[in-house]
Amino acid sequence: MGKEEFYFSLDIGTRTVVGIVGAFRGEVFEIIDFEVEEHKKRAMYDGQIHDINLVKETVTNVKEKLEKRLNIKLDKVSIAAAGRSLKTCKIEVSRDMDPLTYIDKDIIASLEIEAIQKAQKEMMSMNAGENSEYYCVGYAVTNYFLNGTIIGKLDGHRGSSIGVEVIATFLPRTVIDSLQTVIRLSGLSIHNMTLEPIAAMNVAIQDNFKLLNIALVDVGAGTSDIALTKNGTIFAFAMVPTAGDEITEKIAEAYLLDFDTSEKVKLSLSKKSAIKFKDIMGVKHQVSADEVMKIAETAVKDLALEISQKIMEYNGKSPSAVFLIGGGSCIPLLADYIALNLELPKDRVGVRKTDIIKDVIFDGRRISGPEFITPIGIGVSARSVKKSDFIHVVVNDKPVKLLNTNGITVADVLIFIGFNPRLLIGPRGKDLHYELNGEKVVLKGQLGEPSAIFVNDMPSNINAEVFNGDIIKVQGAVGGKAARIQMKEIIKNTPRKAVSINGQEYELKVRAMVNGEIIDDSHEMKDGDVVRFKYTETVREILEELRIPKDSFHIFINDKNAFLDDKIKDGDRIEMKVK
Template sequence: MGDVVFSLDIGTRNVVGIVAKMEDDKYKVIDYEIMEHPERAMYDGQIHDIEKVSLVVDKVKTRLEERLSLKLQYVSIAAAGRALKTQKVFVQKEIDFTKEIDKAVIDSLEIEGIQLAQKKLEEVSNDEDTRYYCVGYTVMNYYLDGSVIGNLKGHRGREIGAEILATFLPHVVVDSLYTVVHKCGLEVVNMTLEPIAAINIAIPPKFRLLNLALVDIGAGTSDIAITKDGTIVSYAMVSTAGDEITECLSKTFLLDFDTAEKLKIQLNQKDEHTFCDIVGISYNLKTDEIVEKIEEAIRDLSKEISDKILEYNGKAPSAVFCIGGGSQIPKLTEYLAQDLGLPKERVVIKGTEVFENVEFLKDSLCGPEYITPIGIGYTAVKDKEQDFLQVTVNGKSIRLFNSKELCISDALILIGYNARKLIPERGKSVTFYINGVKRTIYGEYGEAAKIYINDKLGNLDTKLKNMDRIVINPATPGKDAKVKIKDIIEGEEVILNGQNINLIKDIFVNGKEVDEDYEILDGDEVVIEKIDNISELMNICNIDLDKSEVFINDKLANKDEKLKKGMVINTKLKAVESEEKGEASKTILRDDKDYITVTVNGEKVDIKKEKKDIIFVDIFNYIDFDIKVPKGILVLKLNGKKASYTDVLKDGDVVEIYWN
């Protein structure tokens, strides 16, 4: 019979097996078999008794083989949408407020959120062996410094956050489905999710860029899938569905469950209904009369579905497609449109009879309840990719459930890769106070993580193929900030009588005097004392203001004038005192013991202590060295080291002064 496709929809109430083939771009259904479970072996789409379910599947397979005279070896299956687990989390992280938020930072935040959601699910399951595959997620809201923001990219802040809704498929669901079909001598060639199978057959690709909701209303649950930008972004499940309407009919008219179920199914098929209750009372009612009695239950079902759609989508979608047997309940789509604020024509029931690309070679499977069974086989034909992708991450082999277009970030989520290793951390900063003003020197930025796929540079969005090799080189931290006193003080000098005088007198850190090579530590309090005015400068330079006049930029200055960087200052002896001074200023008589002796260019010089400290510049009052006419670069040394004019001299110091 050529290349046939055998697909199985293993549902809670029954098993549907379909044999079809793709021909002339049409999916042609050759034969099908539907069989109910004789006993309760499945709950909410999950297999609980593998042996009982296997028996039914094997009967469906055998009947098809006998009628078609062929051996079925390969099968396509789907995991129930209601088996999906959804977890909402809030994740936040501190960031460098000096740097713009880029996509790498946002991706890292989202990965952390998905991993947090997975961790919470695993904690709830109380089973260390339970593993989950993330099959989709959506970001409900982003946050910047505690406030909701539409898009984080390009902003700056200290803390970012995201409210994430992630959906997972338990590995046990996959394993149990595989076990059942293996027991029946079948090999799985394709596996998908029921909502994906339904969308593939019910919603053409050209419509999937729209924000749509697909609602599969079954017996026990109503499963919801929401599409946007060409993919399914979130899944949800409401634990009420068709059975609630059946139970309402049963209680209202005193019917057993089977009779109520048959009545419910006929409500959209006939205008009048005749039935008897359990005490023998006969009823002959119109559909409208029956619906009126159960209207509240229908409204409740609509409200629960609508609320869930709004919760997971954040707003009403553009349209809603209803499938599953429960979607045929009268007035349900009308109420859904009202609850979502949509025009009634935008909430529709999708049945197999409207498909142009599906053809039945025997009696048609009509109705919305057969969308998913047909979609499973159709997806297998259209999607030739493997149901799982096998890839390696840093040498570790993993399997990814191929339910959507997978990328490197999906692999990192599955292995629990620490997303913080993707973003380079800045080195430690140094915060200190300089003359009471807070200042921070930031550490350097590190290098971002490098992601390779098959030895070529990639990124988190790089798409995956089977047997890809991924290697992650984690981000490296930046260097810590290191700063010395000399790195933070600006050279503030004035020119006095042709000599450069540094205005910085003393440097203290946490109350202790230090030099310019001191390395500042976090929390240090630095105090820098400077020569403040003319009077202080003249005193330090041992110039008697009573005997001298001071000029700043050739203008006479007073002793209280504040000093500024770059000032040109000159002093001039008053006329009378100048005549008296003569050469005597070069010689200090040692008429008492209050003096120090230093060696200047190899010669001893005695200097009388007329003030608390004698500084380097005082030397020029006791030696014959003309600095007014430069003869190169002036070199000043004290005890063999570079000196400044304000260095304090002590007895026995060795001084060198020369032109270089």
């Protein structure tokens, strides 16, 4: 077998480094060999590398042991960033809307982008001292709002305001940089990078299960990492800063043990009925697992409660099921208490071991514990089509580098470069407000044109997936024209008034006064203008308009004798008889 057929993957954990070498036989991943080694000292805290040289030393040892046993040279490796390194932010944004405009997918996408960018700014503000870039690795909409009220979907509605609440997850660039440095110093190059929760999900939960609302909890030594899935995708990540070490410390305190001995006692709880150990005074003990468990139970309850509360915080309700992985997941009663807290049947909370993984076989030693779910997931992801941890695209002639997560879209790129999402939606032109004969009038501006998006010179859209080397062009939206109207158009649409004079209809003339001054018909209305229409009002005005001598006729209005200054109204019958 040539070395190009081998895939090398590393799970660089807080306490240990796990290396796996495997090969694909069709769709089946065969694990050829694996190696596990603990860090000699505390080199990592909560998934973040603190001592690069110590971690490099452990990685190098794992690599060299595998190379020696397999008689091959390993030069490329697949890795994953720890779920506990992810930072999650919940944010809400709102936007005023024209009540006459129908809400479409472009408006919704623009609103969501605005929310993600606000979350990104919030994240950088909260962690200003770190001076770190943050990559958005996923987000989920938790609520839409229409006129301040929660609504299931915005598409197709109209309203005066819209809003969205999202949960966005970010990965600090420092985490990636330190991982890359360790890999480089170990004489390796990165073949593929993913996130630990995604790698674990890919092998622990079958694709058809991901449509369900499931919580995957990786219970490690220092932290418990949570990933939540529904509708076929991971929508949120969370972390609880407690895990198996709290139980270890509880046992150590009760029996006066050093940490390593206490850890061995803890690991024996699910395997032995009687446990033997020696305390730091040299006294030998033999106790039942049940007795130790009674001491540890308080810490187990506390851990289960923290995990359950975090799931509820980000999921909003109890999920359909909870899958536990990681070395700490085998702690007795942990699954039972999580089920109790989430009000789930006990069979809905379970530990996932490697025997549930499909399409994975072992060529030698078998690894079966839940702590190996993530390392195997990283190995399986090694044949992913993405061969780089970053992709490079060009946006409006500017190069952009992004973390290569699943299904990067045009929207993801625009979020990263800080593109103003409101430029995607052509705003309606400015409305014209004026007063006509005592009534408020609003003339709406014209609708704008949305932005045009092209990927590799082909028309595209904001949800289109992009790949390494793509060229994206975004033409800003075009705003609608402001409302405009001339006085003659207003007069044209004004109701007609007429009288009859000796049986012939005569239309009363209209004179327009704007802000107290008579103007001509070509006047263009301005915002705030006050318009009053003055119709022909008296017999005298009619005679002047018709150029009839005032003293030549007897005048009657509706068969009654009238005078020159008598008022006339719409529909009056005027008779003029020669004197």
